[in-house]
Amino acid sequence: MSGEFTLNAETRTDLGKGASRRLRRLENRVLGIVYGGKNKPAPVTVAMNEIIKLAENEAFFTSLVDLSIDGKAQQVVVKDMQRHPAKNTIMHVDFLRVSAKTKLTMQVPLHFINEDTCHGVKIEGGTISHALNDIEVSCLPKDLPEYIEVDMAELKVGENIHLSDLALPEGVESVALSHGADHDLLVSAVNVTKGGGDEEEAAADEGEAEAEGEEESGEE
CATH class of the missing domain: 2.40.240.10 (Ribosomal Protein L25; Chain P)
Structure with a gap:
């Protein structure tokens, strides 16, 4: 090759x-x-x-x-x-x-796709965080991928992607996962936006209304 x-x-x-x-x-x-x-x-x-x-x-x-x-x-x-x-x-x-017959170990970058249409972001107002930007793989030279895609489209708030969720090309193995299930590292997640959310906003509005009422009572 x-x-x-x-x-x-x-x-x-x-x-x-x-x-x-x-x-x-x-x-x-x-x-x-x-x-x-x-x-x-x-x-x-x-x-x-x-x-x-x-x-x-x-x-x-x-x-x-x-x-x-x-x-x-x-x-x-x-x-x-x-x-x-x-x-x-x-x-x-x-x-x-x-060597064509000898496996090699390499760091391969992750390409995150469909982040702009991610359900947890577009519909639920969450934010995406990445725990990894590349992963270590083992494969024959002919199978070495240029990158690995991580599809974020269907992820909802509170959900995440681990190494075991990645679709690796045929002949490509995650080095971390080869050491056991306890090495199933977090790759990416959709989190609740800090300070956001309808319930938090409603609670804040209610608190402001109560504060205003107390101020008016004090003035009288």
């Missing part, structure tokens, strides 16, 4: 701190490491402009990448990306080699 993304890399032979600074600042390269499988970890560099462009696409982080190292291609996935804390520039990337 070919990767949706392609990226060129070069083997890094000089591993000193001075060389790292030179590669980043003068040659505009991003440092990286390729690991996994039977081969040893391989230090590499990639062009800053190339990986910045790819990183703008969310799917880059959950897709197979055809990484060409010195002209030799291999398939990898992005396991980690470190950014500068202040400048937000990419500092380092970890690539994991993948």
Whole structure:
């Protein structure tokens, strides 16, 4: 299975701190490491402009990448990306080699749909809260999903969605659920709006009326 993304890399032979600074600042390269499988970890560099462009696409982080190292291609996935804390520039990337027959574990983003038409929001005036924005899954490389949809349309106030409620693609397993039912984490919920609701408003109006009546009696 070919990767949706392609990226060129070069083997890094000089591993000193001075060389790292030179590669980043003068040659505009991003440092990286390729690991996994039977081969040893391989230090590499990639062009800053190339990986910045790819990183703008969310799917880059959950897709197979055809990484060409010195002209030799291999398939990898992005396991980690470190950014500068202040400048937000990419500092380092970890690539994991993948095998068609070996399952991999990845964080996959959740896409919440139909929030604007959610019953608990549109009809009952509730608000949606998200406990998770991504989940950890295990699957073969060919089954790796770009994202997982969470349909909020039918949810009412007081109801919620857990990991076990998600419709995972065939061949994809939740890592948390594989540890047992007590790991069925909350994903999203529709809550009562604080300070809202007809009953609360009626109680507030009644309280204001009583207060006004007491003030008038005091003036007399």
